Amino acid sequence: AEIVVATSNEGKVKELAPLFMQKNIAVKSLRHFPEIPAVVEDGHTFADNAFIKARTVALALGVPAVADDSGLCVDLLDGQPGVYSARYAGEHATDGQNNTKLLEALRSASRLAGEAQEHKPVSLSGARFVCAICLVDAFGNKIAESHGECEGIIIAEPRGSHGFGYDPLFYLPAYGQTMAELSVEHKNTISHRGRAIQSLWLALANS
Numbered sequence: 069a070e071i072v073v074a075t076s077n078e079g080k081v082k083e084l085a086p087l088f089m090q091k092n093i094a095v096k097s098l099r100h101f102p103e104i105p106a107v108v109e110d111g112h113t114f115a116d117n118a119f120i121k122a123r124t125v126a127l128a129l130g131v132p133a134v135a136d137d138s139g140l141c142v143d144l145l146d147g148q149p150g151v152y153s154a155r156y157a158g159e160h161a162t163d164g165q166n167n168t169k170l171l172e173a174l175r176s177a178s179r180l181a182g183e184a185q186e187h188k189p190v191s192l193s194g195a196r197f198v199c200a201i202c203l204v205d206a207f208g209n210k211i212a213e214s215h216g217e218c219e220g221i222i223i224a225e226p227r228g229s230h231g232f233g234y235d236p237l238f239y240l241p242a243y244g245q246t247m248a249e250l251s252v253e254h255k256n257t258i259s260h261r262g263r264a265i266q267s268l269w270l271a272l273a274n275s
């Protein structure tokens with residue numbers, strides 16, 4: 069089987085592909101459908117945006133679709149960047165620009181600027197990654213939705229080269245590593261995305 073994933077983020081695709089492969093489902097991202105215009109994500113919650121993306125793509129292609137809307141919620145920033153995580157530093161911001169912006173916001177919020185020069189990582193704030201998944205049928209009707217979270221700490225110095233987005237700044241005390249230091253397989257067992265997909269299988273089994 070095959071499912072269209074309503075995403076242009078290849079970092080997500082790299083993690084979602086093995087998760088769907090556990091159910092023998094191959095994923096096809098929007099990279100394969102350049103004709104579909106960019107989806108306007110104007111929802112106020114992760115769940116709203118996941119539904120908007122899945123529905124728009126399903127209606128454009130006439131096939132079922134699944135979407136992942138996710139982001140980073142930082143305690144000291146009252147939950148920001150949240151649904152704005154992808155465009156925190158501007159409309160077409162790179163991951164690097166978003167990470168720089170996050171550290172700037174946290175340093176001014178915590179007045180820890182001086183400590184950033186220390187050698188050991190400085191923990192700036194508690195944070196959580198959040199992921200909402202939505203599956204719709206070919207008519208854009210919701211079939212199932214799910215949610216997953218993962219808690220960590222934002223550190224002042226990036227570590228690791230795997231993953232994407234805010235992973236190098238997201239430290240997991242239980243593992244002594246950042247999310248960017250974990251393999252895709254390991255990340256999938258503990259991440260917001262991995263948890264949301266496991267919860268999607270449960271929702272589908274119970275429906």
Ligand code: ITT
Pocket residue numbers: 074075076077080109121136137138139140151153154166197231232233234235247259261
């Ligand atoms: P699509 O809408 O095309 O799927 P996007 O990157 O715009 O791609 P979102 O609106 O859901 O997707 O924004 C997600 C952002 O949250 C992403 O760009 C990262 O900055 C951050 N993010 C989400 N999951 C992450 C993860 O596992 N690791 C690091 N950062 C993550």
